[in-house]
Amino acid sequence: AAGVIQSPRHLIKEKRETATLKCYPIPRHDTVYWYQQGPGQDPQFLISFYEKMQSDKGSIPDRFSAQQFSDYHSELNMSSLELGDSALYFCASSLSGQPYEQYFGPGTRLTVT
Amino acid sequence: QKEVEQNSGPLSVPEGAIASLNCTYSDRGSQSFFWYRQYSGKSPELIMSIYSNGDKEDGRFTAQLNKASQYVSLLIRDSQPSDSATYLCAVNTEGYALNFGKGTSLLVTP
Numbered sequence: 001a002a003g004v005i006q007s008p009r010h011l012i013k014e015k016r017e018t019a020t021l022k023c024y025p026i027p028r029h030d031t032v033y034w035y036q037q038g039p040g041q042d043p044q045f046l047i048s049f050y051e052k053m054q055s056d057k058g059s060i061p062d063r064f065s066a067q068q069f070s071d072y073h074s075e076l077n078m079s080s081l082e083l084g085d086s087a088l089y090f091c092a093s094s095l096s097g098q099p100y101e102q103y104f105g106p107g108t109r110l111t112v113t
Numbered sequence: 114q115k116e117v118e119q120n121s122g123p124l125s126v127p128e129g130a131i132a133s134l135n136c137t138y139s140d141r142g143s144q145s146f147f148w149y150r151q152y153s154g155k156s157p158e159l160i161m162s163i164y165s166n167g168d169k170e171d172g173r174f175t176a177q178l179n180k181a182s183q184y185v186s187l188l189i190r191d192s193q194p195s196d197s198a199t200y201l202c203a204v205n206t207e208g209y210a211l212n213f214g215k216g217t218s219l220l221v222t223p
Contacts (some may be wrong), residue, residue: 001171004203006130009216031209033210033211034210041212041215041223042201042214042215042216043201043211043213044213045210045212048208048209049209050209055208055209056208056209056210088202089155090156099146100145100147100182100205100209100211101159102159102211103159104149104157104158104159105156106156107155107156
């Protein structure tokens with residue numbers, strides 16, 4: 001079965017640079033979620049989109065922004081990167097009718113040096 | 114205090130035994146409960162969802178929910194070494210976000 005696709009899988013950036021992470025949900029899934037997982041930590045919810053509109057917002061820094069496009073893929077834009085932004089970034093997707101059964105992608109490992 | 118609490122472990126069980134993983138949550142309004150399995154460096158994998166009090170079985174996995182006690186558990190029967198991973202309890206209270214516990218590390222020894 002098709003899964004969530006994320007790109008790139010690994011990304012190395014320097015402080016103050018910008019990064020863009022992409023997420024392609026499972027076919028027919030219209031809701032996308034972004035999570036950040038630091039080393040040894042549990043995933044922290046950042047933001048979600050349903051039908052191209054922001055549906056919920058968590059602990060996403062003001063330096064980060066995201067959007068969902070007409071084909072339901074989503075991009076997370078991260079600016080003025082800090083060392084503390086180094087983490088795994090997961091995208092998840094779900095069907096809107098399902099009560100939040102979220103399926104996670106493989107993640108993007110971001111390293112900020 | 115974290116909204117979703119789990120014993121970090123490690124929980125060690127012999128191969129073939131039953132592994133019992135527990136989770137408590139603080140918000141009585143929570144409606145949806147999930148168990149994810151996460152191998153080191155990999156993404157969380159959804160293994161069970163439960164929404165009403167009682168038991169839900171799927172293969173070797175059984176999820177149990179007790180809303181009065183604000184308690185969710187996961188039983189893994191006939192544990193295999195390949196079950197060794199971190200098990201994350203996740204709760205949806207409002208909106209779209211999942212609140213995760215810190216996870217319980219399970220080690221199944223041959």
